[in-house]
Amino acid sequence: MNRQMSPSVRRLSALATVGLAVSFTAPAAADDFAALNEVVVADYLLPRYEALADAGSALDAALRQGCGAGTLGADASIAAYHEMADAWMAVQHLRLGPSELFLRADRIQFWPDKRGITGRHLSRLVTEADPAALEPQRFAQGSVAVQGLPALERLFFAPPEGADPAFACDVAVAIGANLKSIAGGMLDDWREGPTPYAAVIRSAAEGNAAYMDAKEASLQFAKALRAALVATTDLKLDRPLSTSAKAVKPRRAESWRSARSLRNIRINIESAEALYRDGGQAGFAALLRRQAGGEEVDKNIATAFAQARARLDALPDSLQAALDQPEGWQHLDDLRSHLRDLLALLSGPFSQTLDLPVRVFVSACGDAAGRFSVKAVAADGRLLSDLQLPGRGHAAARRPGRDEVVVLARRPGRFALVIDPFAGGIVRQIEAAPGRHFYGHAVFSPDGRRLFATENAYAEGQGVIGVYDAAAGYRREDELPSHGVGPHELALLSDGRRLVVANGGIRTHPNSGRRKLNLESMHPNLAYVDAGSGALLQRLTLPGDLHRLSIRHMAVTAEDQVCLALQNEGPRDRLVPLVGLQRDSAPITLAKGPEGVLRRMRHYAGGAALDDEGGVLAVSAPRGGLITFWSSQEGGFLGSLEVPDGCGLAAAGGAGRFAVSSGAGRLLIYDAVSRRSETLRDDRRHGLAWDNHLLAC
Known part of the structure; x- marks a missing residue:
């Protein structure tokens, strides 16, 4: 499967980058964004939430009537279920305001459910057959897994074995009443009460507690537009399709029991298109066309x-039925690739041309007073959130499909903080298990359900990978071996089943602070680990005379080319390469680069990142004040940029574009192709020091 952007999208990205420089001279005005917000609220949001509330009421009535006649799966009840699911798919991407309150979105649809929680909780509910569990308040405060559409789908199409039909009907009625209550509550919160959220959006032009201005509110709608595509590609297609026809898992598809997986996607895309296209002269499409270069982007x-739409209309409602057709998997994979290209247009040229920075950069930092925090900065340099940390942070990981980022402590710290970088809230704090501390890096599974974090089992002197269930409040559910000492950065490969771990080889112990205890005998490695079982699949090492060249950081292309940033713990009178490449079962290849560059890097590479197209690798050397650029495929040296104490790196949209942060307080965008840079923030006067890593989300 080719996950790179198509040539046409790459050309358009370049065009939009040129257009962006022009649009800055005459950007969309505040009145334009206020008009956009008004039309989205009045003509898009409110009608869809009204339809959802109506569907909830109709479902409640149909279930009561059907079960009153002793029939759970009456035709009218099943038709009402589909109408409710249709209405939910039309607003599923709108994760703002009322839908975020009281876990409403999760209660309507607890999915993806990788561990089968819905089935287990529903079976227990119907087996115990306790009428008190269905009392409305108690039911609404119970397991979210049994409150919504997935549980109702099971009752209709795959009821638990041995269930009492009468009580199963009672459960269905309780679900119907709950969905009616949730949908009605969301609609009320949008248009009624002392501070209806529609009024919050409309008053953003004057500034309010939620939005600084109308443009910031419009950004939420741009994010929702993109979120519809992200959920479709990353969750609804990637999970069941995998990487080949032989690896498909159709039961990972959304709503597969009711044979409507592709019907859901069709409604998602139709709703996203309506958000983009509708609204007349005030809508996104019309506003885009009025900007420099916007007509081409809109086209x-x-x-x-x-x-x-044409591809989806040619497919049945059921993903399984589509797979059963000749060339079925290929047709679905083509749809997936096409939707990724559409997502790239919305994430890049669309947001750039309208100056709506969908991309946000997150980094831990410290100040001159010794305080530590994590900040989120928009692509236009605005500070979106600033949250205090209990200690020094290191790197962060974005949870797919959610506005959640996990910031991990620097070694030997024991905290990880789950935050919402957009809203500026702390979701949860995670503490390391006894006898363990974090190494500062983590990665999520593609479905966002599990977090894998590198940790030190310091008494044993071995590296481990802590596995956390994000859907269960980040409960630590398992521990895998890292198959080495001192694991640092890790990544999941494209199949979602294999972890690649940079075992730095350096033994440490919290009682010894940050002192390195085994430099003479250290043996770093790059380990491929089964993410489910923890089994070692492959382990690669460097030549024996380079056993003190620590493998620390990495960036991985869509084709699973692993790009490494290394740190030399050996003698300083010997220059050694600090960039490596590895793929499949091939040995690690070291990219040498010019001798003068190696000297400037001063034996230390602090981080690695790939541009959006995966062709350019950036490797930072903060001790030498240098950012270096390399070919991710051949390892050829492409150039460098001087940034004093520059270390944090992240893709910034387009070929060769990177965000760079420094311990001297600067945050900038650099284009390695045109060699132009733009400072987003300069906080040197405030004594701010950005930490080692930068996350783009």
Whole structure:
């Protein structure tokens, strides 16, 4: 499966980058964004939430009537279920305001459910057959897994074995009443009460507690537009399709029991297109066309939506039925690739041309007073959130499909903080298990359900990977061996089943602070680990005379090329390469680079990142004040940029574009192709020091 952007998208990204420089001279005005917000609220949001509330009421009535007649799966009840699911798919991407309150979105649809929680909790509920469990308040405060559409789908199409039909009907009625209550509550919160959220959006132009201005509110709608595509590609197609026809898992698809997986996607895309296209002269599409270069961007987006609709219209509602057709997997994979191209248009040219920075950069930092925090900065340099940390942070990981980021402590810290970088809230704090501390890096599974974090089992002197269940409040559910000492950065490969771990080889102990205890005998390695069982699949090492070249950081391309950033713990009178490449079962290849560059890097590479297209690798050397650029495929040296104490790196949209942060307080965007840079923030006067790593989300 090719996950790179198509050539046409790459050309358009370049065009939009040129257009961006022009649009800064005459950007969309505040009145334009206020008009956009008004039309989205009045003509898009409120009608869809009204339809959802109506569908909830109809479902409640149908279930009561059907079960009153002793029939759980009456035709009218099943038809009402589909109408409710249709209405939910039309607003599923709108994760803002009322839908975020009281876990409403999760209660309507607890999915993906990788561990089968819905089935287990529903079986227990119907087996125990306790009428008190269905009392409305108690039911609404119970397990979210049994409160919504997935549980109702099971009752209709795959009821628990041995269930009492009468009580199963009672459960269905309780679900119907709960969905009616949730949908009605969301609609009320949008348009009624002392501070209806529609009024919050509309008053953003004057500034309020939720939004600084109208443009910031419009950004939420741009994010929702993109979120519809992210959920479709990353969750609804990637999970069941995997990487080949032989590896498909159709039961990972959304709503597969009711044979509506592709019907859901069709509604998601139709709803996203309506958000983009509708609204007359005040809508996104019209506003985009009025910007420099916007007509070309709009033409390509409109064409991409039309092609997506055509592909979906040619497919049945059921993903399994589509797979059963000749060339079925290929047709679905083509749809997936096409939707990724559409997502790239929305994430890049669309947001750039409208100056709506969907991309946000997150980093831990410290100040001159010794305080530590994590900050989120928009692509236009605005500070979006600033949250205090209990100690020094290191790196962060974004949870797919959610506005959640986990910031991990620097070694030997024991905390990890789950935050919402957009809203500026702390979701949860995670403490390391006894006898363990974090190494500062983590990665999520593609479905966002599990977090894998590198940790030190310091009494044993071995590296481990802590596995946390994000859906269960980040409960630590398992521990895998890292198959080495001092694991640092790790990544999941494209199949979602294999972890690649940089075992730095350096033994440490919290009683010894940050002192390195085994430099003479250290043996770093790159380990491939089964993410489910923890089994070692492959382990690669460097030549024996380089056993003190610590493998620390990495960036991985869509084709699973592993790019490494290394740190030399050996003698300083010997220059050694600090960039490596590895793929499949091939040995690690070291990229030598010019001798003068190696000297400037001063034996230490602090981080690695790939640009959005995966062709350019950036490797930082903060001790030498240098950011270096390399070919991710051949390892050829491409150039460098001087940034004093520059270390944090992240893709910034487009070929060769990177965000760079420094311990001297600067945050900038650099284009390694044109060699132009733009400072986003300069906080040197405030004594701010950005920490080692930068996350783009």
